[in-house]
Structures are given as C-alpha cells and as structure tokens.
Amino acid sequence: MSRHTAVDNEKELCRRIKSHDKTAIKKLYTTYIGYLSAVCFRYITDDDDAKDVLQDCFIKIITKFPQFEYRGEGSLKAWMIRILINEAIDFIKNKEKDRI
Numbered sequence: 001m002s003r004h005t006a007v008d009n010e011k012e013l014c015r016r017i018k019s020h021d022k023t024a025i026k027k028l029y030t031t032y033i034g035y036l037s038a039v040c041f042r043y044i045t046d047d048d049d050a051k052d053v054l055q056d057c058f059i060k061i062i063t064k065f066p067q068f069e070y071r072g073e074g075s076l077k078a079w080m081i082r083i084l085i086n087e088a089i090d091f092i093k094n095k096e097k098d099r100i
Contacts, residue, residue: 014070017062025062032077036084043088053091057084 013031016024037054044050060083068079 010073010076011070014065014068014076017065018068028061029058032080035077036080039081039084040088043085044091049091049095053084053087056091057087060087 013024013027017028033054036057037050040050040054040057044053057080061080064083068076070076
C-alpha cells in the first residue's frame with residue numbers, strides 16, 4: 001500500500017464517519033483501539049479504569065467527529081490522542097478529588 005493510498009483511505013474514512021456510516025465507525029475503532037489503549041495505560045494503570053476512560057474517549061470522539069477537520073496524514077490520530085489524554089487527565093483529577 002502506497003503512502004498516498006493510506007492518506008486517501010484515512011480521508012475517506014473521515015468522510016464516511018461524518019456521514020454516520022456505522023461500518024466506518026467500527027473501522028475507526030478497530031484501527032486505533034490498540035494504539036489508544038497503549039497511550040491510555042501510560043496515564044491509567046488500572047485495567048478497569050483504563051477501559052472506562054477509553055470508552056468515554058470513544059464516545060467523545062464519535063460525538064465530536066462533526067467538528068473534526070482533516071488536515072492531512074496523522075491529524076486524525078493526533079486529534080484522538082488529544083481527546084484521550086484530556087479524558088485521562090480529567091479522570092485522574094476526579095479520582096484525586098474523591099480521595100480528599
């Protein structure tokens with residue numbers, strides 16, 4: 001697969017998600033869940049907590065997808081990572097508040 005094709009596929013995936021294509025949403029999940037899980041576990045070490053954060057992250061990704069603007073290769077992944085990190089930080093802050 002050429003680099004150009006990968007970019008075209010990512011752009012097409014974004015277009016399909018914005019048109020509410022459920023198979024595209026599933027493809028997004030299966031393509032990125034492994035990487036996002038690895039990033040999440042850098043912040044959240046408990047399995048159950050990490051799964052909760054990932055679930056919240058994907059809900060936010062899907063609900064905010066209409067606002068996403070594709071800016072070339074890597075922009076989708078970077079956007080999703082930013083959402084994940086914000087969710088993880090919020091989770092950690094809330095957990096700290098609960099301890100106090």
